[in-house]
Amino acid sequence: MKTQHAITVCCTALLVCTPPLLHAQAGQRSPSVDSLLSLRSVGSVRISPDAHRVAYLVTNTDWQQDAFVSQLWVHDLRTAAATQLTRHESGVSQVEWSPDGGWLSFISMRVEQKPQLYAIALAGGEPVRLTNAGGGVSSYEWRADGGAIAFTSSPAVAMRKSRDTTLGGFEVVRRDFSMQQLYTIDVAAALGAPQAGTLRTPANAMYSVSGFEWSPDGARIAFSAATLPDAPSANTADIYILGLAGNDVRRIVAQPGADGDPHWSPDGRQLVFSSAMGEVRGNYFRNTRLAVVDAAGGAVRSITSQFDEQPAFVGWGPAGVYFAGSQKTASHLFVADPVTGKVSRVTGPEAAMIGGITLDRAMATAAFVIASPDALPEVAVSPLAQFAPRLVTTMSTQVRDWRLGSREVVKWKSRDGQEIEGILIKPRDFDPSRKYPLLCVIHGGPTGIDRPVLPDARYYPVDEWVNRGAVVLKVNYRGSAGYGEAFRALNYRNLGVGDAWDVVSGVDALIAKGFVDPAKVASMGWSQGGYISAFLTTSSTRFAATSVGAGISDWRTYYYNTDITPFTVQYLGADPVADPAIYAKTSPIDYVRTAKTPTLIQHGELDRRVPIANGYQLRQALEDRGVPVEMIVYKGYGHGITKPKSQRAVMQHNLAWFNHYIFGDPLPDFTRAGAPVDQD
Known part of the structure; x- marks a missing residue:
């Protein structure tokens, strides 16, 4: 007897400042793969210390050099003038203001493809190179008076190059690392000539530096x-x-589990940092906390125990410690009282989606990126006392003539009664009396999350399918971020199994609504989403086709080859020798005897996170049983496909696969150069 599932649409009233571009789109064009990949986007927002300007990066697609290139822009909040400050083909990253607001610094790979630190005067002129670090610059921060900069670098990079010259290339597994060390430079000297930096941490230190602050x-x-x-x-x-x-070093927090990203209190007497609070097993899905400790050392005390999600530090001001965090599909700025631990939300409304938050020196004004179901992400600013975002960019004009599906949050009950949410994307002319194909897109993580945002284009051109007459469901399955620690812990010793319940119950709930064709349902995803699609491929016959992107087919294969072995033990509770049954229960390969679903497998050639053996293993097992299967390996890539031409290939391969199995188009020969075509 088939179980019926009720599905509920959740209201998503968002910020009034986002432009309603997508309400009337009759006759507008459907975006191609190339159009989606060519969209400019904003990020790395930094408000100036005096709150008069906002710096941000605009990322463009450079098809000629096959790269996504970010350039630095500044918007004057008093005059509304926007100025592009950099144009070099190498692009820039990690933008920061000098404390006096007169300079903007950034990292760029302009010489020898090595990341070095640069600064450009706000008054104009060419960027000045500040560092000549042998191992390049990984991260950096200005001293409060602007006279010095600290940065991390790895001298082992240069040492290894010397070794390779003599002995050729080799790696000693889990011993041959580039340890990060801490350096400082004098800014005045660096403006005269690039500096190698003064080593501050001990040269023989048995640790690698990550987060730091003056x-x-x-x-x-x-x-x-x-x-x-x-x-x-x-x-x-x-x-x-x-x-x-x-140059004396003192350890002030030494407890089990990870403690990182320290920041000083305004009076310099305390530190706040991200802490596992002694948790060692389960830190992949347990909440981290923001904790405080006296600068002299002593007891560690959590100040975000009231917040049931993962807090990310933003700033420490008179009102308390500001942090960013998710609440279901929304994301906000919060403030915690460092004494009482009381947590209050600063931003609104409840469904707002705000990220990349930075604060001015007075902790009175915020700059951030704001997202919406009806507009592209934009840079915005707002006073904290009365949150009222004001846009400073106009990225959404790029899609003004596009036909894009509507996005809404929906929820349903899974097989075990657990409430699950997802994002339903429908055609703008949606007719509930029709029967639509349904394509399920499953995010990675597992602690990722899908939100009702634009654009929606990484690996899967969902709006092309929506415009062709399909609906798309993006499932925030158990384990997703935003729903609290207990929800994430539902994956413990139940990976794949519970996730499949959540996807299939979502499919059933939409079928029960009457507008989904049960014979035309598909699934796709990358990383953990690829694993879940692989699990659905072998354990279910509900799907007409699947796509498995960088997915796990066998947790045993994964455990012995991945670069994050602890992940497996923390979620499954044991290694494969100690508990072979749990590895069999959660591995797609163990269900392959009954597999019938046509499957596209996509994988990066050099993937260390989910080693490519998982893809080959699934491909062979499906072929052995006569299941239609194609496997495509993307040369030179690891776990993610990062260049536009190869992202074009990934998207076009998925487009062709599902256009065949869902819409009935001929399946092209992927070995032919011009087979999948979807270019402007």
Whole structure:
């Protein structure tokens, strides 16, 4: 007997400042793959110390050099004038203001493809190169008086190049790392000539520096460091303070689990940092906390225990410690009282989607990126006292003549009664009396999340299918971010199984509404989403076709080959030898005997996160059983496909696969150069 599932549409009233571009689109054009990939986007927002200007990056698609290139812009909030400050083909990243607001600094790979630090005067002129670090610059921060900059770099990069010259290239597994060390430069000297930097952490230190911050008086630097700079060592990160007068290092937080990203209180007497609060097993799905400790050391105290999600530090001001966090599909700015731990939401309305938040020196004005179901993400500013966002960019004009589907949050009950949410994307001329094909798009993570935002184009051109007459469901399955620790922990010893319940119950709920054709349902996803699609491929016959992007087919294969082995043990509770049954229960390959679903497998050639053996294993097992299967390997890529031409290939391959199995188009020969065609 088929179980019926009720599905509910949730209201998503969003900020009034986002332009309603997509309400009437009759006769407008459907975007192609190339159009989607060519959209300009904004990010890396930084408000000036005096709140008069906002700096941000605009990312463009450079098809000629096959790269996404970000350039620096500044918007004057008093005159509304926007100025592009950089144009070099290498682009820029990690933008910061100098403390006096007279300079903007950034990292760029303009010489020898090595990241170095640059600064450009707001008054104009060419960027000045500040560093000549042998290992390049990973991250940096200005001292409060603007006279010095601290940065991290790895001298081992240069050392390894010397070794390779003599012995050729090799790697000693889990020992051959580029440890990050902390350096400082004098800004006045660097403006005269690039500086290599003065090493501040001990040259023989048995740790790798990650997050760091200058003390308000500039005499100390707080930093976090782990024993090795790899994911399995994340639990070893502790908090240290470096005294610059004598380069003495003191560890002030040493507890089990990861502690990182330290920031000073305004008076320099305390530190706030991200902490697992002693949790070692389960930190992949347990809440981290913002915690405080005296700069002299002592007890560690959580100040965000009232917040049931993952807090990300933004700033510490008179009102308390500001942090960003998710609440279901919304994202907001919050403030925590560092004494009582009381947490209050600063931004609104409830369904707002705000990210990349920065605050001015007075902690009175915020700049951020705001998203919406009806507009592209835009840079915006608002006073904190009375939150009222004002847009400073106009990215959404790019899609003014596009026909894009409507986005709404829906929810349903899964097989075990757990409430699940998702994003339903429908044609603008949606008719509930019709029967539509349904394509399920599943995010990665598992602690990722889908929101009702534009654009919607990474790997899967959903709006092309919507415009062709399909509906799309993006499932925030158990384990997704935004729904609290208990929801994320539902994945424990139930990976794949519970996730499949959530997807299939969502499909059933939409079928029960009467507008989905049950014979034309498909599934696709990348990373953890690829794993869930692989699980649905082998454990279900509900789907007409699937696409498995960088997905796990066998947790045993994954465990022994991945670069994040602890992930597997924390979610499954044991290694494959100790508990082979849990690995069989959660591995798609163990259900392949009954598989019948045509499957497209996509994988990066050099993937260390989900090693490509998973893809080959699934392909062979499906072929052995006569299941239609294609596997495409994207050369030179790891876990993500990062260049526009190869993203074009990924999207066009998916477009052709589902256009065949869902819409009945001929399936092109993927070996032919011009087979999938969807270019402007």
